[in-house]
Amino acid sequence: MAAGEVHALLGENGAGKTTLMNVLLGLVRPDRGSLALGGRPVDLRAWGPRAARDAGVGMVHQHSTLVPAFRVEENLAFGEPEAGRWYRPRAARARAEALRERFGLDVPLGIPAELLSVGQQQRAEILRALGRGARVLALDEPTAALTPGEARALFPVLRRLAASGCAVIFISHKLEEIREVADRVTVLRRGRSEGTVDPRATDARSLGRMMLGRDPGERPGAAEAPAVPAPGAPPALAVRGLRAPGLREASALRDLSFEVAAGEIVGVAGIDGNGQRELEEVLAGVRRPSAGRLEVDGREVPFGTRALRARGVAHLSGDRARAGLVGGMSIAENLVLKGSYDDRRFFRTARYRAGAAVEYAARRIEAFGIVPPDPRRAVALLSGGNAQKVAVARELEGAPRALVAVNPTRGLDLGSTGFVHEQLLALKAGGSAILLISTELEEVLALAGRVLALVRGRLLPVPAGADRESLGAILLGEPAAETAA
Amino acid sequence: MTALRSLAAAGAALGLAGVVIAALGFSPVDALRALVAGSLGSTAAWTATLLKTGPLLLTGLSVALAFRCGVWNIGAEGQLLAGALAATALATRVAPEAPAALLLPLVALGGAAAAAALGALAGLLRATRGVSEVISTILLNFIAIQAVAWAVQGPLQEASGAYPQSDALPAAARLPALGRVHAGVWVAFAAALAAAWLLFRTPLGFRLRAVGLSPLAARFAGISPERHAVAAFAIAGALAGAAGAFEVAGVTGRLYQGLSPGYGYTAIAVALLARLHPLAVVPSALFFGALEAGAGAMQREAGIPSVATQVVQGVVILFSVGFALPRKAG
Numbered sequence: 001m002a003a004g005e006v007h008a009l010l011g012e013n014g015a016g017k018t019t020l021m022n023v024l025l026g027l028v029r030p031d032r033g034s035l036a037l038g039g040r041p042v043d044l045r046a047w048g049p050r051a052a053r054d055a056g057v058g059m060v061h062q063h064s065t066l067v068p069a070f071r072v073e074e075n076l077a078f079g080e081p082e083a084g085r086w087y088r089p090r091a092a093r094a095r096a097e098a099l100r101e102r103f104g105l106d107v108p109l110g111i112p113a114e115l116l117s118v119g120q121q122q123r124a125e126i127l128r129a130l131g132r133g134a135r136v137l138a139l140d141e142p143t144a145a146l147t148p149g150e151a152r153a154l155f156p157v158l159r160r161l162a163a164s165g166c167a168v169i170f171i172s173h174k175l176e177e178i179r180e181v182a183d184r185v186t187v188l189r190r191g192r193s194e195g196t197v198d199p200r201a202t203d204a205r206s207l208g209r210m211m212l213g214r215d216p217g218e219r220p221g222a223a224e225a226p227a228v229p230a231p232g233a234p235p236a237l238a239v240r241g242l243r244a245p246g247l248r249e250a251s252a253l254r255d256l257s258f259e260v261a262a263g264e265i266v267g268v269a270g271i272d273g274n275g276q277r278e279l280e281e282v283l284a285g286v287r288r289p290s291a292g293r294l295e296v297d298g299r300e301v302p303f304g305t306r307a308l309r310a311r312g313v314a315h316l317s318g319d320r321a322r323a324g325l326v327g328g329m330s331i332a333e334n335l336v337l338k339g340s341y342d343d344r345r346f347f348r349t350a351r352y353r354a355g356a357a358v359e360y361a362a363r364r365i366e367a368f369g370i371v372p373p374d375p376r377r378a379v380a381l382l383s384g385g386n387a388q389k390v391a392v393a394r395e396l397e398g399a400p401r402a403l404v405a406v407n408p409t410r411g412l413d414l415g416s417t418g419f420v421h422e423q424l425l426a427l428k429a430g431g432s433a434i435l436l437i438s439t440e441l442e443e444v445l446a447l448a449g450r451v452l453a454l455v456r457g458r459l460l461p462v463p464a465g466a467d468r469e470s471l472g473a474i475l476l477g478e479p480a481a482e483t484a485a
Numbered sequence: 486m487t488a489l490r491s492l493a494a495a496g497a498a499l500g501l502a503g504v505v506i507a508a509l510g511f512s513p514v515d516a517l518r519a520l521v522a523g524s525l526g527s528t529a530a531w532t533a534t535l536l537k538t539g540p541l542l543l544t545g546l547s548v549a550l551a552f553r554c555g556v557w558n559i560g561a562e563g564q565l566l567a568g569a570l571a572a573t574a575l576a577t578r579v580a581p582e583a584p585a586a587l588l589l590p591l592v593a594l595g596g597a598a599a600a601a602a603l604g605a606l607a608g609l610l611r612a613t614r615g616v617s618e619v620i621s622t623i624l625l626n627f628i629a630i631q632a633v634a635w636a637v638q639g640p641l642q643e644a645s646g647a648y649p650q651s652d653a654l655p656a657a658a659r660l661p662a663l664g665r666v667h668a669g670v671w672v673a674f675a676a677a678l679a680a681a682w683l684l685f686r687t688p689l690g691f692r693l694r695a696v697g698l699s700p701l702a703a704r705f706a707g708i709s710p711e712r713h714a715v716a717a718f719a720i721a722g723a724l725a726g727a728a729g730a731f732e733v734a735g736v737t738g739r740l741y742q743g744l745s746p747g748y749g750y751t752a753i754a755v756a757l758l759a760r761l762h763p764l765a766v767v768p769s770a771l772f773f774g775a776l777e778a779g780a781g782a783m784q785r786e787a788g789i790p791s792v793a794t795q796v797v798q799g800v801v802i803l804f805s806v807g808f809a810l811p812r813k814a815g
Binding site: 284285286304305306309315317319322323324325326327328329333337338347348349350351352354 | 685686687688690691694695698699701702703704705706707
């Protein structure tokens with residue numbers, strides 16, 4: 001990319017945008033390849049955070065990295081070699097004012113960073129990077145946390161920086177923003193560049209296709225007809241009029257209703273931060289909905305993890321390392337950690353039958369091919385794929401009535417991904433209802449018979465037979481689809 | 486591996502303590518000899534060590550169990566005093582005439598129950614209001630210390646009114662003893678076994694450990710971290726409270742200020758040196774009990790001033806804790 005250019009990076013979660021930025025910043029060492037700045041190749045062996053900074057690479061992260069209690073000028077002076085060994089308030093203030101003047105960025109000085117609006121904090125961060133002499137400035141989804149007005153105000157700033165000879169890297173999911181601000185856009189998909197184009201000369205559909213992949217691929221599960229439930233039978237899992245507060249405004253659940261029949265996989269596609277986590281938490285019984293009801297086989301389930309478990313709703317967590325499994329506990333202990341503490345095989349009134357749990361675990365380990373086959377091994381020591389097998393072995397035991405599976409293959413290699421998919425399809429064939437919440441569109445399309453799109457906390461219908469492109473367009477088409485960290 | 490680290494910690498700490506003693510101008514060899522003789526060298530020395538070990542064992546278990554559930558119990562000292570206070574009130578005011586068969590269990594359980602309530606209070610504050618249990622237990626320590634001071638100058642003061650201390654507990658409330666080693670010490674050893682059983686062989690212990698290792702995963706498995714924090718604190722309080730009840734009923738025979746030489750604080754070091762394993766708390770408490778008992782002998786026999794013995798104890802605690810904790814990841 002050239003000096004004076006705003007260059008956008010577009011790609012799905014996990015496409016490699018952040019990894020690429022981390023290489024640029026010297027946080028991740030590349031296996032091979034080269035990097036050149038200002039026409040001079042960089043010695044990658046000596047490349048690191050400090051070298052990157054000295055070479056003029058600056059980054060504005062998605063979330064503020066200012067010290068909240070420090071004043072703005074203190075933040076700007078913090079860790080700056082040129083600010084000197086001692087902190088001199090007047091000099092810091094003068095330097096901050098000079099920077100503000102020079103780059104024309106409106107940031108209030110003299111007040112703690114935590115009192116700034118998100119947009120002001122971002123400008124302060126840009127100022128800090130520029131103050132360090134950044135010639136290449138990368139912004140990681142800078143508009144995600146901004147109001148539309150603040151986002152509008154950011155774009156002229158970026159254009160002005162580019163005009164002054166700075167190279168600006170702009171990471172975003174939002175096509176219309178990229179169109180507005182970027183000169184060129186490079187699309188990343190699964191760690192590869194899918195090409196660099198002029199965003200204004202390319203329509204949303206082709207960008208979406210580049211981002212989501214060209215070939216339609218195989219759809220192993222969707223082709224099969226769903227197991228036909230008995231006519232007139234109530235759906236195995238139903239959600240009606242569900243509302244729930246969100247972690248952020250955009251991710252609050254707004255009046256969701258859907259049904260999942262026995263023997264059916266319903267996919268919920270979406271970009272992270274649109275309510276997936278909230279929906280997962282409600283269906284796992286840890287986030288209390290403000291309205292609406294959950295039904296299993298037509299009967300309402302009271303709020304709570306144990307009530308849901310008791311009615312046969314299993315949950316394959318999207319955050320397996322933290323929420324799905326207890327890393328410090330053994331495979332055996334994790335396999336019996338289920339909310340059903342009346343499971344007499346392992347839990348008597350005053351006795352935990354550790355021996356029975358280990359024996360049981362040995363059988364499950366064999367059945368699921370968990371490596372290493374040691375029931376006493378702590379789950380934190382397993383690979384991602386084997387840890388997920390532990391979670392699958394626990395949640396699929398006894399054919400649950402319904403399963404809520406969230407990003408069940410995130411971070412897994414191909415073999416483990418295939419294994420998890422097979423297990424889900426087998427469970428469906430056995431007559432369980434599966435709700436698959438995933439940000440992997442290909443996964444949703446491959447496994448689910450029906451697909452819903454979760455966009456800003458609302459469910460949008462996806463026409464039957466939708467492909468990646470049309471689904472991607474639905475997810476992206478909504479102007480303010482936001483992304484979480 | 487774990488045990489080796491803890492042993493290395495204790496050994497290295499003793500070595501450094503020797504350097505400190507030498508720097509103060511005393512012979513470390515004499516000091517060590519006095520320390521060993523005063524803690525292990527005779528029946529009387531063993532008795533002193535065991536009497537110090539009892540309360541350290543119970544409070545050490547109290548701290549370890551709470552840690553296992555992910556909550557910091559810095560309040561074992563206050564809980565111990567609450568136990569001693571309740572036990573004294575029951576024995577000298579509520580039921581002084583009761584027979585031993587009734588009074589002894591009443592004193593022990595009453596002390597444990599009062600301290601369990603104090604502990605549960607810290608747990609409740611954390612569960613319902615998000616009050617850091619580190620802060621609340623420290624503050625509750627001060628409240629317990631002042632409550633004892635008030636009681637021995639007020640409602641529980643001895644009939645003669647001579648000193649700020651309670652009446653002597655009636656004979657029926659005194660713990661039976663083997664030599665001078667009262668039954669409470671043996672109960673403390675049994676408590677270590679019971680705590681290990683609770684933690685590793687009961688459903689409650691399973692859930693406490695799950696919460697301690699990953700509150701989020703526990704919540705998704707239907708285990709309430711809040712409720713279990715309260716439960717852990719109640720159990721921790723009961724253990725420390727029993728230590729207090731045993732002190733008045735087995736050792737001092739009366740309640741007075743300064744009843745505890747800081748058992749509840751040393752307990753934190755006891756628990757950390759044991760790496761929070763209830764069975765490992767036994768040798769850990771014995772080690773600190775021997776130090777406590779031997780420090781007196783070191784002062785008497787080797788002529789090392791009491792300030793120096795305190796320095797030695799401090800070094801040992803810092804060292805053992807620093808060594809025994811796992812290296813911080815990342």
